[in-house]
Amino acid sequence: xxxxxxxxxxxxxxxxxxxxxxxxxxxxxxxxxxxxxxxxxxxxxxxxxxxxxxxxxxxxxxxxxxxxxxxxxxxxxxxxxxxxxxxxxxxxxxxxxxxxxxxxxxxxxxxxxxxxxxxxxxxxxxxxxxxxxxxxxxxxxxxxxxxxxxxx
Numbered sequence: 001x002x003x004x005x006x007x008x009x010x011x012x013x014x015x016x017x018x019x020x021x022x023x024x025x026x027x028x029x030x031x032x033x034x035x036x037x038x039x040x041x042x043x044x045x046x047x048x049x050x051x052x053x054x055x056x057x058x059x060x061x062x063x064x065x066x067x068x069x070x071x072x073x074x075x076x077x078x079x080x081x082x083x084x085x086x087x088x089x090x091x092x093x094x095x096x097x098x099x100x101x102x103x104x105x106x107x108x109x110x111x112x113x114x115x116x117x118x119x120x121x122x123x124x125x126x127x128x129x130x131x132x133x134x135x136x137x138x139x140x141x142x143x144x145x146x147x148x149x150x151x152x
Contacts, residue, residue: 029079036082039089047100055093062087 012018020026039058042050062083069080099105 025074025076026078029076029082032079032082033085036086036089039086039093043089043092043096047096047105050093050097050100052094052097052101055090055097058090059087059094062090 035058066080066083066087069076069083096105100109
């Protein structure tokens with residue numbers, strides 16, 4: 001059994017593509033790509049949910065491991081790319097966090113929400129007023145018709 005495993009391993013290691021696919025230089029970054037994918041998807045979410053300390057930690061983590069990916073031998077460009085994407089996405093998140101919490105983005109968002117609510121309320125009040133006016137005109141014309149009927 002051990003000889004069969006050694007033969008399979010020798011065959012895998014003889015081909016550079018399968019050798020790479022069966023190595024940690026491939027599977028480490030491949031399994032790690034979930035973090036940058038989640039970070040890219042989070043850029044579409046409300047900035048109210050961004051954690052500043054976690055975003056800062058992930059920026060530092062990605063910067064550190066980008067350097068590590070180029071420091072090892074052989075250079076691991078897949079790991080570098082993974083952390084470059086994560087670094088970029090987390091930097092965008094950090095900008096959104098600072099803009100929202102420290103540069104007035106939250107106040108602008110709340111102000112816009114209030115304006116939207118007021119315009120919706122105004123539109124619904126105007127619609128209700130038009131309905132009441134129409135009903136009042138109908139009732140007035142009915143009352144006038146009844147009054148004319150009685151006076152005849």
